[in-house]
Amino acid sequence: MKPTAFSYHRPRTLDEALSLLALHGFDAKLIAGGQSLAPMMNMRFAQPAHLVDLNALPQLKGVTLEPDTLAIGAMTRHHELATSSTVRAACPLLAQAAATIGHYAIRQRGTLGGSLAHADPAAQLPLIASTLGARIEIVGPAGSREVSASQFLIAVMTTDLAVDEIIRTVRVPTALPGERHAFEAFSRRHGDFAIAACAVTAVLVGDRFASLRIGVGGVADVPLVLDDLAAGFAGEKADAPGVGRIAQAVANAVEVRDQPGISAAYRRDLVKALIARALQRITAGVTQPD
Ligand SMILES: Cc1cc2nc3c(=O)[nH]c(=O)nc-3n(C[C@H](O)[C@H](O)[C@H](O)COP(=O)(O)OP(=O)(O)OC[C@H]3O[C@@H](n4cnc5c(N)ncnc54)[C@H](O)[C@@H]3O)c2cc1C
Structure with missing residues (x-):
């Protein structure tokens, strides 16, 4: 099957993306790697009238080592989590799990933010984020807020995310010295x-x-x-x-x-x-x- 017709938006700033979500509400859907959303649209389980693409937003990219924490942009691909020397050194469990997601092509496109927002109970990244006590930074019309991964994941494919919010950064505590x-x-x-x-x-x-x-x-x-x-x-x-x-x-x-x-x-x-x-x-x- 093919998806129903939709308008495609490619915002260049986070504010622009947030405005599109505010304007279109439940008719809009964010797309990151498309590895979960595109199949759902093709099967018509999801029928957004407006697709808001996050791929041109620099604010959602990058991996930064902070004291005791790795700050990972929501648009970081599974492949980068698996292969980045920074991730492998600071959060090796995250890198190891990311390397096992699906197949190579899926890891090239799928993102950390997309996997968390999709909240499949069998997915690797929600499990690692919960186990390591990651914190999720969410931006919306009222500014930004942070919740723990365990608070964020509510039920099967259900999260704490409001319809007008975007995951910006995921902060994962770095491994303790000598930790296996x-x-x-x-x-x-x-x-x-x-x-x-x-x-x-x-x-x-x-x-x-x-x-x-x-x-x-x-x-x-x-x-x-x-x-x-x-x-x-x-x-x-x-x-x-x-x-x-x-x-x-x-x-x-x-x-x-x-x-x-x-x-x-x-x-x-x-x-x-x-x-x-x-x-x-x-x-x-x-x-x-x-
Ligand atoms: C054949 C196949 C096998 C797979 N196997 C596995 C597997 O073994 N393990 C596994 O964990 N996953 C697996 N996946 C899923 C894959 O990891 C997806 O990439 C991931 O679940 C979603 O990430 P995405 O970036 O593609 O998100 P998308 O598909 O683009 O979006 C998914 C959802 O997240 C929302 N979203 C995306 N980014 C954000 C954001 N920054 N803020 C708020 N909401 C956002 C979207 O609106 C949408 O609702 C598989 C997928 C396929 C097609």
């Missing part, structure tokens, strides 16, 4: 969305986990961040029994969706296996598969 990380995902075919995914960071002191962060994606309406559970495992031995205890606890704790063809029990088992694999990778010091 692992991203693990399972999908039926290479390039498909994950049935379950997990993101883990850990600092090891001697043979014990000194601090852990654990996020699980693809199993519920939004990414699950298990901060309290992870804090309870500070001091746990970083050996096979310790890894097994953590993986089992995570699997027991997550709320899991039942879907035709993918039972909740299967998904829970998958979470256990993925967490165990991530922790094994971390304890072995092998965190970047490439």
Whole structure:
């Protein structure tokens, strides 16, 4: 199918883009990489009368290292997240996860802001943003505001974003000194969305986990961040029994969706296996598969 007719706008400034959103309201839709919106328009699930293209806005581009934070423009492509030396050094978990999104062509066009705004529960970037405690800067007619990724992601394809707002920057805390990380995902075919995914960071002191962060994606309406559970495992031995205890606890704790063809029990088992694999990778010091 082809999309319904629409007017195309290519604003050159953020103010111009905001004015177009204010003018056209629910009839307008922003387009970034088009990797989610274009298929939805082709299938006529989305029928915007006005398409506002963000690709000519310099304010939404660029990756800047700030103290303890990486400020990433909303229009940063998945490919740049995966390959930028700045991102790989400051937020290696983000780079590792971005490299696994879809296929090469999708990563060339898809953007960080688009993935967050689309809010697919199985998508990599909402999971990483939630797990790392990223903050999302949103601009609108009243100026700018900032919310945490967990506040931003409300439900399946539902966010805190108003119809006249634009994501400008995503601020991701940089990795702690000595922090290790692992991203693990399972999908039926290479390039498909994950049935379950997990993101883990850990600092090891001697043979014990000194601090852990654990996020699980693809199993519920939004990414699950298990901060309290992870804090309870500070001091746990970083050996096979310790890894097994953590993986089992995570699997027991997550709320899991039942879907035709993918039972909740299967998904829970998958979470256990993925967490165990991530922790094994971390304890072995092998965190970047490439
Ligand atoms: C075959 C295929 C496989 C894929 N596999 C995966 C996968 O494995 N993992 C994964 O995570 N993703 C996957 N994707 C989705 C891909 O990552 C998309 O790029 C991403 O979800 C949306 O980013 P975009 O820049 O293309 O956004 P667009 O499609 O342009 O827009 C998506 C939505 O975000 C809104 N939007 C965009 N930018 C902003 C902004 N700055 N502020 C406010 N709203 C904004 C748009 O209005 C729209 O509602 C796949 C896509 C395809 C086609």
